[in-house]
Amino acid sequence: xxxxxxxxxxxxxxxxxxNATASAVIQSARARKVKVLAARNGILGALRxxxxxxxxxxxxxxxxxxxxxxxxxxxxxxxxxxxEDDRAKYERLLDVLRAHDVRWFLYNGGNDSADTALKVSRxxxxxxxxxxxxxxxxTVDNDLAVTDCCxxxxxxxxxxxxxxxxxxxxxxxxxxxxxxxxxxxAMGRHAGWLAAAAGLAGNGPDEAPHLILFPERPYDExxxxxxxxxxxxxxxxxxxxxxEGIQTxxxxxxxDAGGGKDSFGHTQLGGVASHLAGRVKDALGYKVHWALxxxxxxxxxxxxxxxxxxxxxxxxxxxxxxxxxxxxxxMPVIVRTSEEPYRWTxxxxxxxxxxxxxxKMPAGFLRRDGYGITQRARLYLEPLIRGEAPPPxxxxxxxxxxxxxxxxxxxxxxxxxx
Amino acid sequence: xxxxxxxxxxxxxxxxxxNATASAVIQSARARKVKVLAARNGILGALRxxxxxxxxxxxxxxxxxxxxxxxxxxxxxxxxxxxEDDRAKYERLLDVLRAHDVRWFLYNGGNDSADTALKVSRxxxxxxxxxxxxxxxxTVDNDLAVTDCCxxxxxxxxxxxxxxxxxxxxxxxxxxxxxxxxxxxAMGRHAGWLAAAAGLAGNGPDEAPHLILFPERPYDExxxxxxxxxxxxxxxxxxxxxxEGIQTxxxxxxxDAGGGKDSFGHTQLGGVASHLAGRVKDALGYKVHWALxxxxxxxxxxxxxxxxxxxxxxxxxxxxxxxxxxxxxxMPVIVRTSEEPYRWTxxxxxxxxxxxxxxKMPAGFLRRDGYGITQRARLYLEPLIRGEAPPPxxxxxxxxxxxxxxxxxxxxxxxxxx
Numbered sequence: 001x002x003x004x005x006x007x008x009x010x011x012x013x014x015x016x017x018x019n020a021t022a023s024a025v026i027q028s029a030r031a032r033k034v035k036v037l038a039a040r041n042g043i044l045g046a047l048r049x050x051x052x053x054x055x056x057x058x059x060x061x062x063x064x065x066x067x068x069x070x071x072x073x074x075x076x077x078x079x080x081x082x083x084e085d086d087r088a089k090y091e092r093l094l095d096v097l098r099a100h101d102v103r104w105f106l107y108n109g110g111n112d113s114a115d116t117a118l119k120v121s122r123x124x125x126x127x128x129x130x131x132x133x134x135x136x137x138x139t140v141d142n143d144l145a146v147t148d149c150c151x152x153x154x155x156x157x158x159x160x161x162x163x164x165x166x167x168x169x170x171x172x173x174x175x176x177x178x179x180x181x182x183x184x185x186a187m188g189r190h191a192g193w194l195a196a197a198a199g200l201a202g203n204g205p206d207e208a209p210h211l212i213l214f215p216e217r218p219y220d221e222x223x224x225x226x227x228x229x230x231x232x233x234x235x236x237x238x239x240x241x242x243x244e245g246i247q248t249x250x251x252x253x254x255x256d257a258g259g260g261k262d263s264f265g266h267t268q269l270g271g272v273a274s275h276l277a278g279r280v281k282d283a284l285g286y287k288v289h290w291a292l293x294x295x296x297x298x299x300x301x302x303x304x305x306x307x308x309x310x311x312x313x314x315x316x317x318x319x320x321x322x323x324x325x326x327x328x329x330x331m332p333v334i335v336r337t338s339e340e341p342y343r344w345t346x347x348x349x350x351x352x353x354x355x356x357x358x359x360k361m362p363a364g365f366l367r368r369d370g371y372g373i374t375q376r377a378r379l380y381l382e383p384l385i386r387g388e389a390p391p392p393x394x395x396x397x398x399x400x401x402x403x404x405x406x407x408x409x410x411x412x413x414x415x416x417x418x
Numbered sequence: 419x420x421x422x423x424x425x426x427x428x429x430x431x432x433x434x435x436x437n438a439t440a441s442a443v444i445q446s447a448r449a450r451k452v453k454v455l456a457a458r459n460g461i462l463g464a465l466r467x468x469x470x471x472x473x474x475x476x477x478x479x480x481x482x483x484x485x486x487x488x489x490x491x492x493x494x495x496x497x498x499x500x501x502e503d504d505r506a507k508y509e510r511l512l513d514v515l516r517a518h519d520v521r522w523f524l525y526n527g528g529n530d531s532a533d534t535a536l537k538v539s540r541x542x543x544x545x546x547x548x549x550x551x552x553x554x555x556x557t558v559d560n561d562l563a564v565t566d567c568c569x570x571x572x573x574x575x576x577x578x579x580x581x582x583x584x585x586x587x588x589x590x591x592x593x594x595x596x597x598x599x600x601x602x603x604a605m606g607r608h609a610g611w612l613a614a615a616a617g618l619a620g621n622g623p624d625e626a627p628h629l630i631l632f633p634e635r636p637y638d639e640x641x642x643x644x645x646x647x648x649x650x651x652x653x654x655x656x657x658x659x660x661x662e663g664i665q666t667x668x669x670x671x672x673x674d675a676g677g678g679k680d681s682f683g684h685t686q687l688g689g690v691a692s693h694l695a696g697r698v699k700d701a702l703g704y705k706v707h708w709a710l711x712x713x714x715x716x717x718x719x720x721x722x723x724x725x726x727x728x729x730x731x732x733x734x735x736x737x738x739x740x741x742x743x744x745x746x747x748x749m750p751v752i753v754r755t756s757e758e759p760y761r762w763t764x765x766x767x768x769x770x771x772x773x774x775x776x777x778k779m780p781a782g783f784l785r786r787d788g789y790g791i792t793q794r795a796r797l798y799l800e801p802l803i804r805g806e807a808p809p810p811x812x813x814x815x816x817x818x819x820x821x822x823x824x825x826x827x828x829x830x831x832x833x834x835x836x
Contacts, residue, residue, distance in 0.1 A: 251580025
């Protein structure tokens with residue numbers, strides 16, 4: 001066994017395929033005889049010295065991770081501040097890494113995580129501690145810089161396009177006497193990537209989704225109502241996909257408007273779809289249904305994209321390669337080498353170019369009227385949802401997802417006071 | 419070709435597999451050289467004389483129907499009144515049937531549709547018109563009398579159990595620093611069949627879903643809060659599945675409480691999950707997420723139950739057999755002939771025993787504390803979600819669902835004035 005330990009941790013919102021990355025990391029490291037610890041609940045586990053010994057898991061369990069959604073070791077929503085403001089935390093982190101002879105730190109997350117990995121690597125250099133930090137990309141939001149796309153996005157995109165196509169068939173059948181407008185709410189607070197993916201469900205103005213609302217375009221209610229009405233009159237029904245993050249021209253989130261009180265005066269955790277549904281019903285009198293898939297869209301491993309799965313595995317393998325090669329402060333990113341046919345490869349990119357940045361959707365992806373996607377967007381999105389990779393199912397009709405043993409490593413330091 | 423025409427129509431909420439029944443009906447009738455017309459938008463198409471000539475569809479299109487969700491000919495939410503109150507409509511219906519030499523009428527729906535089919539058959543007898551009426555079961559609500567289960571339910575049940583299992587893995591990973599309570603809203607206004615199916619996602623008190631709220635049990639907020647709090651403290655998070663139809667002890671729908679106004683004073687089309695999420699956040703302070711899959715749960719053909727699909731096909735085939743054998747005013751129902759191993763067969767049941775009745779969930783299916791399902795319920799539910807029957811996917815990563823040509827038959831009567 002090589003000297004030193006590899007520490008892997010998951011950060012931020014989990015996805016249908018982040019565990020596939022974890023599976024690849026562990027298998028790849030095992031093949032090189034490198035010991036892998038996983039931090040429980042992301043960076044918090046590293047701070048608290050709550051570390052999991054992955055060598056206690058069978059190879060079949062590690063393989064099954066590749067078809068199990070969620071985050072097998074736990075994730076966290078914690079953003080460390082700057083090196084100066086949170087110096088004690090960064091130093092504690094380094095203490096834990098040192099105590100467990102961690103020589104390679106792989107942080108699997110979004111742009112915040114890339115930032116954390118970058119700072120840990122700087123501190124290690126400052127203290128002359130030999131540590132290689134590698135960021136590993138994941139996010140259903142598809143908003144990481146440099147990489148062409150983000151592992152996790154393709155599967156959520158496929159879920160979105162499939163669900164909208166299916167629900168649209170339902171609405172079409174019912175529209176004559178019942179529901180005429182259906183609103184589907186997609187994740188995406190700052191960028192409409194998932195809403196855009198819904199556009200793959202249909203083609204041409206009469207196929208659902210008929211209207212997509214993007215956070216990139218100001219929401220104009222009167223114009224939206226007119227479009228809904230025209231669609232219902234022309235097609236018989238109207239399927240709307242709305243990003244949770246749409247805003248009015250004065251910069252207010254439409255979703256916040258839904259965060260009112262119910263008739264008992266209690267907090268109503270509404271969303272964009274609920275708000276739009278109520279408004280359309282009030283203004284146009286149509287029967288409206290709406291759906292809010294929430295976590296379902298990012299955990300739906302049963303309808304994962306095979307392309308996304310392959311990329312999630314590829315970044316995991318590459319991250320181990322880079323780490324063991326001593327390539328510090330980099331992230332394996334996906335590079336699109338050919339558009340038609342779609343081809344991609346993995347390359348290292350410096351974390352400095354990724355940390356804290358956010359990739360917006362190109363303006364050329366939105367139709368001029370702002371309610372749909374362009375051919376350019378289709379060309380980008382379609383390969384990402386290509387192929388199926390269903391999990392194995394048990395005789396009970398349910399996907400056979402694995403639960404790891406998650407055996408804790410014995411602590412070597414005093415408990416963290418943070 | 420046999421003399422006379424078979425008319426098939428779809429009614430009420432559509433399902434992931436009602437088109438599989440249609441496909442079986444058409445293929446079965448074609449094999450017997452019987453011409454099949456389909457009414458556009460259910461009984462309305464029959465009243466309006468909007469009939470579709472299914473012989474214009476290719477055999478490959480009819481086969482593809484078996485993996486296409488929604489209602490291929492359109493459905494409707496129309497309940498005819500009693501024979502006395504709506505006599506003109508029933509007579510118009512008979513006129514249309516007569517004009518197109520319809521000798522067999524197959525109505526694919528729930529208990530209202532069974533009632534309509536029954537009344538049409540009575541009227542035909544009264545007018546001495548030779549017509550055989552057969553009801554064909556479908557409903558995700560699983561509330562039809564006599565039949566052991568309803569085609570459409572198994573697939574919606576599988577969607578529910580799979581989705582809850584997946585979302586629960588997501589919540590488990592995030593709970594330490596983020597969402598601690600997740601609420602999933604299941605269809606079921608009067609009976610909690612789909613909420614019960616969510617119970618298949620886990621086993622034992624620590625596995626999700628931790629709490630299921632059924633319309634069969636009065637909703638007691640204080641007790642529910644205590645249970646949520648205890649679960650979060652014991653497990654770290656709590657996954658709740660709520661039937662849309664839950665009521666307080668005084669008989670008020672909890673969902674109505676959500677139908678309030680947002681901060682702009684506009685109608686807020688809330689639901690149970692939204693209401694519960696707001697209340698739990700207010701009362702317990704936990705971060706809460708919630709999902710409302712709405713039509714997604716009944717159109718998710720991509721995760722259909724193979725057992726459900728087989729039963730949807732079997733009732734279609736049997737309906738044609740019964741019709742051509744002149745068995746009037748019956749419905750093919752599913753009979754469970756063995757519990758372990760699960761075995762079933764199709765038998766005819768008189769519509770009189772099905773029309774307008776509603777099957778409730780047996781009391782023995784609910785756990786004594788009211789928040790979960792019993793072993794007895796598991797034994798009933800589990801076979802219904804067994805097996806996978808994914809649709810074919812295109813190279814674009816989307817299910818290859820079929821759109822029929824739906825060629826209209828020329829009218830032979832004056833337009834309907836109704």
